[in-house]
Amino acid sequence: xxxxxxxxxxxxxxxxxxxxxxxxxxxxxxxxxxxxxxxxxxxxxxxxxxxxxxxxxxxxxxxxxxxxxxxxxxxxxxxxxxxxxxxxxxxxxxxxxxxxxxxxxxxxxxxxxxxxx
Amino acid sequence: xxxxxxxxxxxxxxxxxxxxxxxxxxxxxxxxxxxxxxxxxxxxxxxxxxxxxxxxxxxxxxxxxxxxxxxxxxxxxxxxxxxxxxxxxxxxxxxxxxxxxxxxxxxxxxxxxxxxxxxxxxxxxxxxxxxxxxxxxxxxxxxxxxxxxxxxxxxxxxxxxxxxxxxxxxxxxxxxxxxxxxxxxxxxxxxxxxxxxxxxxxxxxxxxxxxxxxxxxxxxxxxxxxxxxxxxxxxxxxxxxxxxxxxxxxxxxxxxxxxxxxxxxxxxxxxxxxxxxxxxxxxxxxxxxxxxxxxxxxxxxxxxxxxxxxxxxxxxxxxxxxxxxxxxxxxxxxxx
Amino acid sequence: xxxxxxxxxxxxxxxxxxxxxxxxxxxxxxxxxxxxxxxxxxxxxxxxxxxxxxxxxxxxxxxxxxxxxxxxxxxxxxxxxxxxxxxxxxxxxxxxxxxxxxxxxxxxxxxxxx
Numbered sequence: 327x328x329x330x331x332x333x334x335x336x337x338x339x340x341x342x343x344x345x346x347x348x349x350x351x352x353x354x355x356x357x358x359x360x361x362x363x364x365x366x367x368x369x370x371x372x373x374x375x376x377x378x379x380x381x382x383x384x385x386x387x388x389x390x391x392x393x394x395x396x397x398x399x400x401x402x403x404x405x406x407x408x409x410x411x412x413x414x415x416x417x418x419x420x421x422x423x424x425x426x427x428x429x430x431x432x433x434x435x436x437x438x439x440x441x442x443x
Numbered sequence: 444x445x446x447x448x449x450x451x452x453x454x455x456x457x458x459x460x461x462x463x464x465x466x467x468x469x470x471x472x473x474x475x476x477x478x479x480x481x482x483x484x485x486x487x488x489x490x491x492x493x494x495x496x497x498x499x500x501x502x503x504x505x506x507x508x509x510x511x512x513x514x515x516x517x518x519x520x521x522x523x524x525x526x527x528x529x530x531x532x533x534x535x536x537x538x539x540x541x542x543x544x545x546x547x548x549x550x551x552x553x554x555x556x557x558x559x560x561x562x563x564x565x566x567x568x569x570x571x572x573x574x575x576x577x578x579x580x581x582x583x584x585x586x587x588x589x590x591x592x593x594x595x596x597x598x599x600x601x602x603x604x605x606x607x608x609x610x611x612x613x614x615x616x617x618x619x620x621x622x623x624x625x626x627x628x629x630x631x632x633x634x635x636x637x638x639x640x641x642x643x644x645x646x647x648x649x650x651x652x653x654x655x656x657x658x659x660x661x662x663x664x665x666x667x668x669x670x671x672x673x674x675x676x677x678x679x680x681x682x683x684x685x686x687x688x689x690x691x692x693x694x695x696x697x698x699x700x701x702x703x704x705x706x707x708x709x710x711x712x713x714x715x716x717x718x719x720x721x722x723x724x725x726x727x728x729x730x731x732x733x734x735x736x737x738x739x740x741x742x743x744x745x746x747x748x749x750x751x752x753x754x755x756x757x758x759x760x761x762x763x764x765x766x767x768x769x770x771x772x773x774x775x776x777x778x779x
Numbered sequence: 780x781x782x783x784x785x786x787x788x789x790x791x792x793x794x795x796x797x798x799x800x801x802x803x804x805x806x807x808x809x810x811x812x813x814x815x816x817x818x819x820x821x822x823x824x825x826x827x828x829x830x831x832x833x834x835x836x837x838x839x840x841x842x843x844x845x846x847x848x849x850x851x852x853x854x855x856x857x858x859x860x861x862x863x864x865x866x867x868x869x870x871x872x873x874x875x876x877x878x879x880x881x882x883x884x885x886x887x888x889x890x891x892x893x
Contacts, residue, residue, distance in 0.1 A: 329447075330549030335541060336450040342537040343457040350529035353519040355466055355511060359473055362504070363457055366480050369496070370450075373487045378558060379551035383488045384578040385660065386570055392553070394488040395562040396578040400587060403579065404594040406495045407665045407750060410504050411601035414757045417511035418608040421764060424515040431520050631872070638861045642854075 333374040340367035352432035354420040358413060365409050372398040446486040452479050466517045470508035477501040490661040491579045494653075498669040503754055506676060510761040514768065574732040575658040575739065583663065584739040588722040591742075592707055595749050599704045602753030606697070609760040611767045621685040632681055639681050646674040654747050658736075664743040668750025675751075676758050684762050693759065696752045703749030710741045785837050792834030799827035812878040813870050821863035828855045 340363060347360025376398035384396035420430050427435045456476045463469050477500020484493035548555035565582055573581040583591055629636070650671040657663030679687035710722065717726035724738025725731035806819025832852045836845050 331544050331547060332447065333450065333550050334544040334547055336454060338537055338540045338544065339454055340457055341540070342533045343454075343461060345536065346526075346529060346533045347461055349532065350526035351519070353466070355508075355515060356469065356519055359460060359469055359508075362473065363460065363476070366476065366500070369492070370453075370480060370483065373484050373489045373492060374550060375555070375557050376489065377487045377551050378553045381488060381553075383490045383661075384566065385490075386576040386578065393566050393578070395558050396565055396582050397562050398557070399489045399492050399579050400583045400591075402489070402492050403495050403583065403663075403665060404591055406492070406499050407669065408594050408597050408601075410499045410507070411598045411753060411757070413504065414507050415601050415604045415608070417507060418605045418757075418761070421511055421514045421761070422608050425768075430515050434520075631868075635861060635865055638857055642857065645854075 334371065337367050337371040337374065340364075340370070354423065354430040354432070355417070358416045358420065361416070362409065362413055365405075369402045369406065372402050446483055449479055449483040449486065453483070464519045464521065466512050466519055467509070470505055470512060473508060474501050474505035477504060491577075491663065491666075494661045494666050495669070498666055498673065502673055503669055503676075503758075507757065507761065510758065510765075514761070514765055572732075573735045573739070575736070577658055577660065579661075580657050580663050580739065580743075581735075584742045585722075585724060585735055588711070588724075588738075588742060591746070592711065592722065595704055595707055595746055598753050599700055599749055602700055602749075602756045605757045605760055609764045611763055613763065613767075618689075621683075621689065624683055625686050628683055636681050639677055643674050643678060646677070647671065650674065650751075654743065655740075657743055658739065664746030665750055667743075668747040669754060671747070671751040672754030672758070675755050679759065679762070684759070684766060688759070691755065691759075693756075696755050696759075699748050700752035700756060703745040703747070703752065706745035706748065707742050710738055710745070714738070785840070789834045789837035792830050792837065796827045796830030796834060799823045799830065803827065813875055814867060814877045817863055817866055821859060825856065825859040828852070828859070 344360045344362075344364030344367060347363065348357050351357060351360065376395040378392060378394050381392040381394040382390055384393045384399065386393075423435065424430050427438055429435060429438075453476060456472055456479065460469055460472050460476070463472065477496060481493045481497035481500060484490075484496055565578055565586065569578050569581045569586075570576070573585050575581050650667045653662035653670060654664060654667035657667070675687070675691060678690070710724070710727075712721075714723045714726040715721050719726035722738075722742075724742075725734045727737050728734035800823070803820050803823030806823065807816050810816045810819055829852060832848050832855075836848050839845075
């Protein structure tokens with residue numbers, strides 16, 4: 327019972343740590359880091375579900391009866407590369423915000439916006 | 444058993460990231476986090492995923508993080524308000540999610556719903572239908588080829604997004620100036636340069652191996668693209684951006700990023716013209732299995748081209764931005 | 780007979796490698812400044828990975844696997860010292876001086892780490 331759901335609980339903990347970083351930190355780069363922790367926890371969730379006891383990697387070979395589920399692997403493989411590409415867009419936005427506002431702290435940006443209007 | 448400890452380490456590192464204020468240390472910890480999750484994926488039999496995560500999470504993502512931090516500053520301001528509310532929201536959400544997991548089938552059980560739907564078809568029939576041993580590649584490129592096409596388009600779009608946000612118009616630099624910059628870096632980086640010069644051909648060769656061996660072992664276009672880009676980025680870091688820009692022409696690499704997507708799409712269109720569904724590779728040749736082989740080869744090539752070019756574009760634009768900002772700062776100092 | 784010898788020698792190599800890894804980790808925690816820590820990590824890791832890879836080669840005496848492991852070994856032997864060198868050099872350029880043994884400020888060991 328305890329060990330049977332351990333992976334999913336760790337996933338929830340990691341997901342919540344990422345979520346906490348996103349909502350509790352004002353720094354935009356730190357928020358992006360939080361998002362990528364969140365993202366990785368989802369990867370771990372999918373890959374944990376794909377595992378079958380006694381299975382091996384899904385590469386067909388002689389004399390192997392049980393394979394792990396290949397479908398989640400495919401989904402996550404592409405998601406990792408898409409994840410880094412979108413993270414790069416986020417970082418690029420942070421860089422532009424730094425140039426425009428001189429800061430990437432949420433509160434300072436808000437203060438500047440309030441001054442403007 | 445190993446996976447239990449790896450997951451515990453992941454939690455420890457995530458907590459350390461929460462507490463750390465220095466963004467440089469945070470990005471290093473994120474690299475460790477990526478490597479550990481890659482090791483976890485190996486213990487879960489997901490070798491292809493582990494390969495991708497090791498090259499992306501521990502390699503390229505740390506680099507991009509560092510490139511961004513050099514532009515935005517490395518220390519985080521402490522927040523003034525107390526994060527009690529955030530903690531409360533997170534705890535409630537976490538409890539609800541844990542409550543949700545109680546209905547999940549136990550880890551590793553072979554009769555979970557996820558293993559009963561389409562996965563048995565892939566495992567039992569992919570050898571007859573596609574004819575390559577690596578099921579992940581056959582699902583990625585053939586059964587769910589349309590899905591992967593969408594992902595490649597997303598990567599391409601992300602590359603274009605970075606280009607739109609960060610690209611700068613630069614005048615052609617004269618060659619003697621580039622050479623003098625290059626020489627001035629020489630003494631500082633001598634040992635690194637010699638070792639890296641010896642290693643880069645092997646890295647590129649390995650990327651090609653990963654690209655074309657993806658049918659038989661872990662690997663494929665996504666991993667190969669990232670490794671290929673890593674070699675180019677390594678070169679750019681050690682020989683200076685202006686030298687690297689002379690070697691890797693930016694408009695050519697943008698052209699390649701588009702060509703990759705186009706290649707993927709046109710394989711689908713050729714199948715369509717031959718009277719089968721979009722991306723049904725059995726239409727490419729008289730023998731359906733040979734057609735599948737050809738289709739997967741071309742599609743993976745397209746994926747590899749796009750991924751490698753987009754990663755290079757992203758890195759070069761981050762670094763190019765820094766050059767421009769530095770020269771602007773110098774001009775400001777000169778004015779004052 | 781041959782199998783037993785192979786297995787035992789492989790186990791010995793793996794054990795030595797793991798011990799070196801652990802000792803490198805202890806070194807990182809216990810040593811006083813960046814250069815000594817890096818020394819602990821860099822030197823032991825190079826030898827440890829060589830030991831572990833040799834142990835793995837003895838586990839599976841199959842042509843292709845051994846070739847791959849040898850390539851990994853060569854890569855590690857190149858990359859690990861170079862990475863240590865780059866790290867130390869970056870620290871030196873940014874003004875971190877190695878902590879030298881000065882009996883005078885023995886109690887304030889951290890003070891020389893500027």
